[in-house]
Amino acid sequence: MSLKNIPPVDEILAQKPVAKLIDKYNRDFILKLVRKAVDQQRQEIRASAKSLERAQILKEIVGKLGRLAEENSRGTLTRVINGTGVVLHTNLGRAPLGDRALRYMQEMAGTYNNLEMDLTRGERGSRYAHVEALLQELTGAEAALVVNNNAAAVLLGLSTLAASREVIVSRGQLVEIGGAFRIPEVMKLSGARLVEVGTTNKTYIADFRNAITDETALLFAAHTSNYKIIGFTEEVGLEELAELGSETRLPVMQDLGSGILFSPGNWGLEEEPTVQDCVKAGIDVVTFSGDKLLGGPQAGIIVGRKDLIDAMKKNQLTRALRVDKLTIAALEGTLIEFLAGDPEKNIPIVAMLARTPEQLEKQAKDLHSRIINKIGTHKKVETIELIALEDMVGGGAYPTHKIPGYGVEIKFKGISLEEAARKLRQTDPAVVTRRQEDRLTISVRTLLDGDSETIADLLAEVLAGK
Numbered sequence: 001m002s003l004k005n006i007p008p009v010d011e012i013l014a015q016k017p018v019a020k021l022i023d024k025y026n027r028d029f030i031l032k033l034v035r036k037a038v039d040q041q042r043q044e045i046r047a048s049a050k051s052l053e054r055a056q057i058l059k060e061i062v063g064k065l066g067r068l069a070e071e072n073s074r075g076t077l078t079r080v081i082n083g084t085g086v087v088l089h090t091n092l093g094r095a096p097l098g099d100r101a102l103r104y105m106q107e108m109a110g111t112y113n114n115l116e117m118d119l120t121r122g123e124r125g126s127r128y129a130h131v132e133a134l135l136q137e138l139t140g141a142e143a144a145l146v147v148n149n150n151a152a153a154v155l156l157g158l159s160t161l162a163a164s165r166e167v168i169v170s171r172g173q174l175v176e177i178g179g180a181f182r183i184p185e186v187m188k189l190s191g192a193r194l195v196e197v198g199t200t201n202k203t204y205i206a207d208f209r210n211a212i213t214d215e216t217a218l219l220f221a222a223h224t225s226n227y228k229i230i231g232f233t234e235e236v237g238l239e240e241l242a243e244l245g246s247e248t249r250l251p252v253m254q255d256l257g258s259g260i261l262f263s264p265g266n267w268g269l270e271e272e273p274t275v276q277d278c279v280k281a282g283i284d285v286v287t288f289s290g291d292k293l294l295g296g297p298q299a300g301i302i303v304g305r306k307d308l309i310d311a312m313k314k315n316q317l318t319r320a321l322r323v324d325k326l327t328i329a330a331l332e333g334t335l336i337e338f339l340a341g342d343p344e345k346n347i348p349i350v351a352m353l354a355r356t357p358e359q360l361e362k363q364a365k366d367l368h369s370r371i372i373n374k375i376g377t378h379k380k381v382e383t384i385e386l387i388a389l390e391d392m393v394g395g396g397a398y399p400t401h402k403i404p405g406y407g408v409e410i411k412f413k414g415i416s417l418e419e420a421a422r423k424l425r426q427t428d429p430a431v432v433t434r435r436q437e438d439r440l441t442i443s444v445r446t447l448l449d450g451d452s453e454t455i456a457d458l459l460a461e462v463l464a465g466k
């Protein structure tokens with residue numbers, strides 16, 4: 001046993017490379033890691049039969065320290081290459097931001113700014129003013145407000161407009177999104193009482209009308225973002241609901257979910273009402289996410305009638321749900337891209353959806369040849385093929401709609417598909433892929449600039465067993 005050859009902590013700390021680590025990090029951090037490295041070394045010595053010299057042990061511990069310092073000072077958020085073809089992948093952080101949003105956010109993050117100061121008058125201003133005018137212009141709404149996410153927007157809307165009163169909702173729209181957001185639960189939390197009308201597959205405007213009482217405060221509609229009832233169905237239209245609202249003087253609120261500013265019809269997706277359509281139809285309050293099809297930061301955007309939005313601004317909940325300067329900067333950058341820029345080019349998720357089959361095929365050919373170049377003749381690879389596949393919008397949008405895409409499919413031998421996929425998830429950056437039977441597939445739609453080359457390198461690394 002060479003346990004007694006392990007040098008004392010002080011001696012380790014006095015080593016030159018360790019002093020350098022203390023300079024780079026801090027002393028307490030390195031001291032903790034020295035103890036950890038010594039423990040590891042002790043276990044290794046116990047587990048192995050060979051005995052080590054003191055100098056050798058010292059060298060091993062110092063070597064371990066560098067790696068430990070590196071590992072323990074890294075954040076746990078890791079860059080992921082999205083090879084799934086799911087554009088709005090909630091587990092992968094939904095929408096990557098465009099350049100304009102990124103630049104603006106970075107600049108505002110590291111400086112002071114006029115978040116809540118009216119610089120003309122030198123008085124306190126509103127943080128919401130920064131995006132309000134843009135949202136008015138883009139959606140045609142009278143007023144706007146932004147909170148933490150769409151779940152918060154719905155909660156705030158219900159709490160402000162209907163607390164301890166009744167809200168009428170179609171049974172076909174009592175949705176659950178992403179496991180954590182359920183309309184009935186949010187309703188309960190807001191203090192509003194849910195009145196369900198119609199049936200799962202059919203609800204008529206008469207069902208709403210018949211349910212209105214003195215207790216009714218709000219008519220509510222939710223976008224059934226992540227599922228679709230098909231067959232014998234009937235839902236109440238936007239105009240009908242808006243009409244009933246104005247006739248009965250009840251506000252109408254719609255949770256639009258994804259929220260689009262221009263119709264995705266020209267990307268081969270089904271037509272959907274845009275935010276502007278809802279406003280034009282007379283819906284009083286529309287809520288939607290900032291990081292779904294808008295392609296911006298996580299946020300809950302509320303647009304609509306000024307008196308109702310003003311009431312929401314005064315609700316104490318708004319303070320708890322408020323967004324910070326980073327969100328506001330990223331959202332402003334994103335909205336300006338829609339207003340004055342080229343979203344199909346500069347907002348990543350819009351660009352991904354707008355890509356033509358020809359462009360995707362070309363991109364897949366490029367990925368295919370890069371992978372062939374790197375691992376085409378590897379003994380653990382059976383086939384590498386260019387394939388057509390189906391992508392998804394994701395994020396609870398367009399649940400049933402598959403969009404034609406392209407990618408590369410790899411069949412391994414001598415390494416299981418599970419192992420290859422797991423190892424790829426553990427590279428830096430990580431690569432998340434899809435599987436099709438016994439093949440690993442990578443869709444190119446969701447790749448960002450430079451990802452193809454990185455994937456080829458990482459595949460080679462994984463196969464080399466590093």
Ligand SMILES: *Cc1c(COP(=O)(O)O)cnc(C)c1O
Pocket residue numbers: 149150151152175177181222223224225226255256257258288289290299300395396
């Ligand atoms: C996604 C979604 C939500 C939740 O939005 P977050 O921004 O994730 O909080 C709520 N309602 C609908 C209809 C949705 O699609």
